[in-house]
Amino acid sequence: MIEEAIRDYIVRNSRAALDSASLTPDTDVIAEGLVDSLMLLQMTDFIEDHFGVEILPDDLTFENFGSIAKITALIEDRSGKV
Amino acid sequence: MSEVPKRCDVLIAGSGPGGSMAATFLRQKGYDVVLMERRRHPRPNVGESLIPHFWTYTDAAGVTDRLVAERFIAKAGAFADWEGERRHMAFRNYGFSRPALHVERDVFDHILFNHAVGNGAQAFEDCTVQDVEPGETVVTRYVHAEAGAGTIASRFMIDATGQQALLGRHLDVRQADDDFRFVAIWGYFEGSSYMAADGTMQPPENARTIAPTTFVTGLPYSGAGWCWHIQLRESTSVGLIVPTERIRQARSQPGGLEAFFLQQCAELPQLSILLQRARFIPGSLNVINNYSYTSARMTAPGCFMIGDASGFIDPIFSIGVTLAMYGAFTAAWAIDRSLRNAERAESSRAIFEQQIQTRMAVSRALCRPAFRAPAYTEGRLKAAMRLYSTAEHGLIRDVTGLSGRSINFERMSDPAAA
Ligand SMILES: Cc1cc2nc3c(=O)[nH]c(=O)nc-3n(C[C@H](O)[C@H](O)[C@H](O)COP(=O)(O)OP(=O)(O)OC[C@H]3O[C@@H](n4cnc5c(N)ncnc54)[C@H](O)[C@@H]3O)c2cc1C
Numbered sequence: 191m192i193e194e195a196i197r198d199y200i201v202r203n204s205r206a207a208l209d210s211a212s213l214t215p216d217t218d219v220i221a222e223g224l225v226d227s228l229m230l231l232q233m234t235d236f237i238e239d240h241f242g243v244e245i246l247p248d249d250l251t252f253e254n255f256g257s258i259a260k261i262t263a264l265i266e267d268r269s270g271k272v
Numbered sequence: 273m274s275e276v277p278k279r280c281d282v283l284i285a286g287s288g289p290g291g292s293m294a295a296t297f298l299r300q301k302g303y304d305v306v307l308m309e310r311r312r313h314p315r316p317n318v319g320e321s322l323i324p325h326f327w328t329y330t331d332a333a334g335v336t337d338r339l340v341a342e343r344f345i346a347k348a349g350a351f352a353d354w355e356g357e358r359r360h361m362a363f364r365n366y367g368f369s370r371p372a373l374h375v376e377r378d379v380f381d382h383i384l385f386n387h388a389v390g391n392g393a394q395a396f397e398d399c400t401v402q403d404v405e406p407g408e409t410v411v412t413r414y415v416h417a418e419a420g421a422g423t424i425a426s427r428f429m430i431d432a433t434g435q436q437a438l439l440g441r442h443l444d445v446r447q448a449d450d451d452f453r454f455v456a457i458w459g460y461f462e463g464s465s466y467m468a469a470d471g472t473m474q475p476p477e478n479a480r481t482i483a484p485t486t487f488v489t490g491l492p493y494s495g496a497g498w499c500w501h502i503q504l505r506e507s508t509s510v511g512l513i514v515p516t517e518r519i520r521q522a523r524s525q526p527g528g529l530e531a532f533f534l535q536q537c538a539e540l541p542q543l544s545i546l547l548q549r550a551r552f553i554p555g556s557l558n559v560i561n562n563y564s565y566t567s568a569r570m571t572a573p574g575c576f577m578i579g580d581a582s583g584f585i586d587p588i589f590s591i592g593v594t595l596a597m598y599g600a601f602t603a604a605w606a607i608d609r610s611l612r613n614a615e616r617a618e619s620s621r622a623i624f625e626q627q628i629q630t631r632m633a634v635s636r637a638l639c640r641p642a643f644r645a646p647a648y649t650e651g652r653l654k655a656a657m658r659l660y661s662t663a664e665h666g667l668i669r670d671v672t673g674l675s676g677r678s679i680n681f682e683r684m685s686d687p688a689a690a
Contacts, residue, residue, distance in 0.1 A: 205328060206661075223367075223661035227598065227627070228328060230659070231605045234623075247622040252658035 192241070193262045199236055200224055200258070215259040225255055237261075243268035276396055276414070276422055280306040282607060283412050283426040284393075285401035287385045288317065290579030290596035291432030295388035295395075296333045297604035303611070305388075306424060307395040308414055310433075313385050317377035318458065318558065320502045320509050321347065321486045321590040324368040329597035335387040342379065345505055346371035348469035348483035352674035353542045354490045359674050362469045366667040372590075374484065374502050404429055404439055406572035427574065428607045432600070434580040435563055445568040451640060452564035452586050454497070455519040457533050458511030459557040464550035466503040473546065479503050486590060488675060489542055493518065496641050498588060498675065499540055507553065510543070512536055513586065516562055530557050566636070570628050571621045576603040583632045586639040588675060595631065602627055630656045637680050638672055645683075653684045 193215060201210050206223035219225045225233065233255070234245045243265060254264045282298050284291045287309040295307045330336045349362035349372070363372050389395050398417035405411040410429040415421045431439040440446035466484040468474050474482050484503040491497035491514065502509040512533065514522075522532035534552060538544050566583040570576070579596030606624040610617035634656050637645060645653060660668070665685060672678040 205331075220659055221662045223663055226328075226661065227631075227659065228332070228601060231602065231623075231627075235605075235609065244616070244619075247619055247626055250623065250627070250659075251655060255659075 192265050193258055195240065196258050196261050196265075199233065203229065203232065205229070213258075215262070216257050218256055219258065220252060220256050230255060233261075237265060241265050241269060274394070276399070276416060276419055276424065277306060277394065278423075279425045280304045280394070281426060281611070282306070282428045282430065283410065283424055284308070284430045284432055285404070285412070285438055286310070286432035286434055286436070286579075286581065287313070287388070287395065287397075288381055288432060288434050288579060288596060289384055289593050290434075290581070290600050291430065292381070292384035292388045293329060293333055293597050294430050294432060294578060294600035294604050295393040296335070296384075296391050297601060298607065299388070299391040299393055300333075301604070301608045303607070305393040306426070307385075307388060307393045308399040308401050309385070309395065309397045310400040310436075312397045314378035314382040317381055318456070318511075318560070319587065319590075319592045320375055320377055320504060321500070322373045322375060322593055323590050324363050324370055324372045325591075326594045326597055327370050329594070329601060332601065333384075333387065334391075335384060338383050338387060339373075339380070342383065344376075344380070345374040345479055345503060346483050347374050347486060347503075348372075349485050350671065350674055351467040351469070351471065351485040351487045352489065354488075354675050357676075358471070360467075360469060360471060360485060361667075361670045361674060363667075367663045371483065374486070374504055376504055401433065401438060404431070404442060404575065406439075406443075406575045408574065410574040427611065429575045430600075430603050430607075431575060431577045431581045432579055432596070435560070435584065437565070437567075437577070437581045439572065439575055439577055440565075440567045440581060443569070443572055446565050447568060448562065449564035449566055449585065449636075452496075453516040453562060454513050454564065454586065455516055455562060456511055456513055456560045456587075457519075457529055457557065458500075458509060459530075459533060460507045460509055460553045461537075461547060461550040462507055462553060464501070464503070464508035464510075465546045465548070466501065466508070467542075467546070476503070476508075479505075487542070487546065488588070489540055490675065491536075491540070496586075499536070499543060500587075501543060501546060508550065510537060510547070513588075529559060533557060566632060569625070571625050576606065576621075576624055578603050578628070582628055585632075585636050588639055588677075589635070589671060591635060595635070598631065599628055634684070637684060638668065638677065640680060641675075641677055650683065657684050 281303040351360040487501040578599030606620040
């Protein structure tokens, strides 16, 4: 499942202190410092390799990366599943 | 000396923090990297106050332990005496577990350079890059002190030549920034006192036990001119950022710039107290003229500009080194993505361009004492600020407030995120 994979990726790779129990699909991962500017690029690699979709230059926004739910929606949109 | 190769995956011009870190990041991904440096390490460099964000990059590069072992001076935060108001901030209040640093840049840059070499970058010192031909294959001409002139072909090239801005000049995309027409003059003192984070003045021998702050103060005759005081291990770096017109007058006065500099040090209210028992180190004065610029483009086919080679504004927030490292990381990311999938070369370059331009635009807006951006720019700045954490918003608000510049932050910051 996409959402699980993204959640897992953030838990494993985030540099900020993370209380993994309280990380929900709607947690603001940017405000919390879990996704910073480096993570945005590293996660782009992960998403492209793992889901076989392409992230475009205009995609790196809060609207697409602000929560696990938003990232999931972006990937679903790119894989034409919606 | 080994011979300069004829080809490589990535050629990097310049080995300041940007070039050396880019070399390490690309070596970690297994690429064949050649690093060319016009001078020879250790060599002096300006920019001695580092914000704690830089650790993120040195962690990623695996060089943190070497830097910690050097035992540079840990800095607690910043202390400002600005238009009669005294304010200070401490990084630990924003969730940082590691200190900011005051570093001797000859030593700091040398450690990063050695780390790149240790990771297998082929480095050539006394080797000046003369000219770059962007393209499918990038062709770079250089002159090496021993081997003489030559060319090297690479799939990608990174311009990390600092203020030389090799590629920016060559492509004519470098734009002087008329809003920041300043000259920097700085020199070194022995025996200076410093300001601690609690607002007390401390003698130099306490620097190891009571962490210094970077002290800044505004110049009374210029809204945007200012002065820094950075406590180092054996000396203190003191610098003035002075409007170009004021420097013109100073140059024509008896004693020239040095007399002007020392007079300022003796007259600026808090600075003069810190320097009361200090001795100026003769011959340590440096000048950089009118150094503020941006670049209309920060890439060309196969080429990426990082750090000061891509642009430089006002050093008030001590972010130059960290920005160079961010550029290094982003360029290495874009090159790796392009080499793994040639169809994504164009979009990788576009992402790099967008990320670095945006970061530069945000820094520039925050630096300006008063600023009205066109609506389009303001929208982009707001979108960019939305990508910073809540802790970072608090830090930026307070740091810009030290020098009375938080008005721009308030405009750019989305209340929902702050
Ligand atoms: C007055 C002043 C104060 C500053 N204060 C701070 C501060 O407190 N904190 C902070 O973080 N930043 C500060 N900065 C900014 C900081 O110095 C720079 O942002 C930082 O050094 C940029 O790193 P870089 O790797 O891009 O370039 P640099 O560190 O300038 O390195 C460029 C390297 O390229 C080499 N080179 C140049 N041309 C060629 C060529 N043609 N071929 C081969 N090699 C070449 C140079 O010899 C040099 O080693 C300050 C800057 C100024 C001007």
